[in-house]
Amino acid sequence: MSNMNRQWTLAGRPSGFPEESNFSLVESAVPDPGDGEFVVKVEAWSVDPYMRGRMNAQQSYSAPVELGAVMEGGTVGRVVASKHSDYAEGDTVYGKFGWQEYGLCDGTGAYKVDPDFAPMSAYLGVLGMPGLTAYFGFLEICKPKEGDTVFVSGAAGAVGALVGQLAKIHGCRVVGSAGTDEKCAYLVSECGYDAAFNYKTDTDYVAKLKELCPNGVDCYFDNVGGAITDAVLVSLNDFARISICGQISQYNLEKPEMGPRLVWALLVHQSKMEGFLVFRWLERYPEGIKQMGEWVKEGKIKYREDIIDGFENMPKAFIRMLHGENKGKQSVRA
């Protein structure tokens, strides 16, 4: 075990899409655990869209990462030293240790995972934040009913691919949008989507929704925002439920984009739009992990991962994910 800890820190705040120069690779000593603490050697790091928001100076849904601070993020690794009564050397744990090779923790935000049930990377994806986001954010807010039509934007992302499968488990018709023909084919052939369209080439979204959701939209799980959401709003059925998981089309803008005012659509269709952060259901995570794990074992939920090797490639992995170049849940392996 090396006694140096490599860390990716925030070197500068991007305007628009981040670049590798926004990050610095620095070294520091591996920390020693104090009483009630443990140290984890990270073996897998998640990169996720929300991290883009943390790079801005202004408050988003949590505080920004300070310049010079380690980038935040979810990770899985093994305990290598412990003075914490609940964690022993060799335990496999999930924790928000961020973009570094060793993390120090007092137990806050951490939980043990079973490395024999699924590979570590799964606890960053289908059995981690994206899986829990799909499970709670779709089922609790959209409350899908058999026969409902569900539309998912950003459907080929780590969360969207799972939402479609949850919709099928609940007897819905499910349609998605994604940014390449290959992703659309993946949604239909592997994720059980009934239909999908490429939003970059099929740009009349209202017409496309009319074609693929001929009975209107009952549930909308939105990762993207912008013009696709506009089109869904004018395609709603009465009492539709919209779960706002992300607004990735808006994250890299210098200032808020203008769009047509469409609140009237919620009024005339008596529909509900609700934003959420998965942490709201923190106390129910064990339920979500157990149920998603069972569906994975039963073959009802499939997942795809896009794993890049090497901690030094964290910024690269993050940026390609923001550009939509990943195929499945993007993570980095030590």
Place this chain on the structure above:
Amino acid sequence: MSNMNRQWTLAGRPSGFPEESNFSLVESAVPDPGDGEFVVKVEAWSVDPYMRGRMNAQQSYSAPVELGAVMEGGTVGRVVASKHSDYAEGDTVYGKFGWQEYGLCDGTGAYKVDPDFAPMSAYLGVLGMPGLTAYFGFLEICKPKEGDTVFVSGAAGAVGALVGQLAKIHGCRVVGSAGTDEKCAYLVSECGYDAAFNYKTDTDYVAKLKELCPNGVDCYFDNVGGAITDAVLVSLNDFARISICGQISQYNLEKPEMGPRLVWALLVHQSKMEGFLVFRWLERYPEGIKQMGEWVKEGKIKYREDIIDGFENMPKAFIRMLHGENKGKQSVRA
């Protein structure tokens, strides 16, 4: 009793604000009731913002009024002839008889009201659709809690003035916007609002909300939409609830107005926005009328009416209400 029935019909579809020339006053015979029907001589007519939507050719939340058809609307009157077992001559009833002096009904959408408890016009206001809209639309969707800050747009309207009082009954701080200084004074002096501002003269809505809602907005009851709603969205507290009752700023536009995309605000504040039509709670109307009536008797809810005499003045009353010239619930008395 005259045996002619005067009716206001839709003569033409307005673009922008309606004009009197959009309506025609026509005469027809007073209908005779068939088996299971009764005839009502209307004594009070409601005019409401939603009627503007019915004048458009395209479907809003219900079908448009056809050209040449009688304008729709809620009314209160007395049964003058009946072959319906539940309704006898002399009964006072609420019904959607529209802009005409006599209405024929098989009981659908009608219910008896007590003329000794409140004047007929009250059943078009505080104990009618506006009162029920405030009662269910605010309490069921915003779910106000003691100590919450509630903001109401269009606060001096028939619904808004009641929402503020309901908020006070529930222990909230309540702030509203209205279109004249006089209306703002009325909100504070008579409706129990803690503060109100004139949106036509105080145009930095974000700054005004910061001043009047220093702890942020927990509940928003929106009658107006547009720029005021934009300002509220960036002033939300976490887990805020927004009830969309109307979008009066948008009804008279030729095409959808553009505005900043602000769905991200629902995401970062984990907030909910829901549109409703009061008919959703039709089966619970008796509960709402009873509770609002009790609060009126206890002096906890006050209301103001703006009554114009003469059926011939229906279009005038409707148009002045759309321009915000009424003071309290606008209705017309025979």
